Amino acid sequence: MFPWALRHLPGPHQEIFRHQEAMKGFIRHEIIRHKLKASEAPKDFINCYLAQITKASDDPISTFNEENLIQVVIDLFLGGTDTTATTLHWALIYMVHHRNVQERVQQELDAVLGSAQAVCYEDRERLPYTRAVLHEVQRVSSVVAVGAVRQCVTPTTLHSYYVPKGTIILPNLASVLYDPECWENPRQFNPGHFLDKDENFVVNEAFLPFSAGHRMCPGDQLARMELFLMFATLLRTFSFQLPEGSPGLRLEYVFGGTLQPQPQKICALPRLSSPSPDLTEEGL
Ligand code: HEM
Known part of the structure; x- marks a missing residue:
């Protein structure tokens, strides 16, 4: 109710403020x-935002400032x-x-990519099974099960329900990802x-791990790209399995903001047909 008060109270949470x-x-x-390298053409987000601050400097209501x-x-x-790393963790667990x-x-990666050195994002068009598996990982793991808290800015009617202005909304994304x-x-892992x-x-239009609408995840394209490149590269290079003597996989999630897998060990064994030259056991 008084988040500002936390700053003044002693306790372990002060560590968060220090970080x-x-x-x-x-x-x-x-x-x-x-700023010191400003003469170069804008290359990244900070460059573009700084340019926007300069452009909007005469606008008294501009929100662009340092x-x-x-x-941001x-x-x-x-x-x-956390979202992307957790999804990758789940992907490896489901593969085991x-x-x-x-x-x-x-098999698909080997057949389509052969000895090509690196995977690129465009390759996903030729890798329908790999792509389907990754989508299924995102659906079943439902890492962001409940989207960000939002507030209704205008009175709205949704499927005959009246939603008054000011209503706090918590989108239950898992309900869509598991909708029978x-x-x-819905409860089975099935690419x-x-x-x-x-x-x-x-x-499938019910695939909404990044939510929907104007405030959907702005990083969805980046996340899709990262996940595809990392997943395909990992599976091309390694086979994943349980270590000897393992008590078995634990598939129940732990809630930590995102739905995370429990800490557990899995083995990455270099594949003999791996195209990457340095991934011998000594190179690992
Ligand atoms: C597997 C990866 C990811 C998943 C599942 C995910 C999911 C989500 C979801 C469900 C929301 C809430 C959207 C809403 O309220 O409608 C969200 C918001 C957000 N995401 Fe992601 N996200 C992922 C990756 C990323 C990446 C890579 C970035 C940035 C580099 C990012 C940045 C953000 C930001 C800044 C917001 C808040 C947007 C706002 O309040 O308007 N996300 N994400």
């Missing part, structure tokens, strides 16, 4: 570095780090759990949810 200040200091430093730039950079890191799916992805009317076997009868990749 926050350290992070802000790091970003401030980056902004100065960018304090906001620092906060923090938001991008907060929004984009469904060995046949892992092998089929590897949209998915054949077939994203394949047609000819094994072509198909979009």
Whole structure:
């Protein structure tokens, strides 16, 4: 109710504020570095935002300023780090759990990419099974099960429900990703949810892990690209399995903002047919 009061109360939460200040200091430093190199053409987000601050300097109601730039950079890191890493964790766990799916992805990667050195994002068009598997990982793991808290800005009627202005809204994204009317076997891990009868990749409009509308995740394209490149590269290079003596996989999630897998060990064994030259056991 009084979030500002936390800053003045002693306790372990003060650690969070110390980390926050350290992070802000790091970003401030980056902004100065960018300003010193200002003559070059804008290359990244900080460059573009700084240009926007200059452009809007005569606008008294502009929100473009350096304090906001620092906060936006923090938001991008907060929004984009844990979500993507957690999805990849789940992807590896599901590959260990469904060995046949892992092998089929590897067969497709080998057949389509051959000895090409690196995977690129355009390759996804030629890798329908790999793409379907990754979509199914995102659907079943439902990493952001409940979207960001929003507030209704205008009176609205949705499916005959009246939503008054000011209503606090918590979108239950997991309910869409597990909707029995949209998915054949919502509780089962089945890449077939994203394949047609000819094994072509198909979009399903209930696939909304990034939410929908004006405030949907602004990092969705980046996340899709990162996930595809990392997943395909990992599966091309390694086979994943349980270590000897393992008590088995633990598939129940832990709630930590996102739905995270429990800490557990899995082995990455270099594949003999791996195209990457340095991934011998000594190179790892
Ligand atoms: C698997 C990866 C990701 C998932 C599942 C995910 C999911 C989401 C969801 C569900 C929301 C709430 C949208 C809403 O309220 O309608 C959101 C917001 C957000 N995401 Fe992501 N996200 C991912 C990756 C990223 C990445 C890579 C970035 C940035 C580099 C990012 C930055 C943000 C930011 C800044 C917001 C808040 C947007 C706002 O308040 O308007 N996300 N994300």
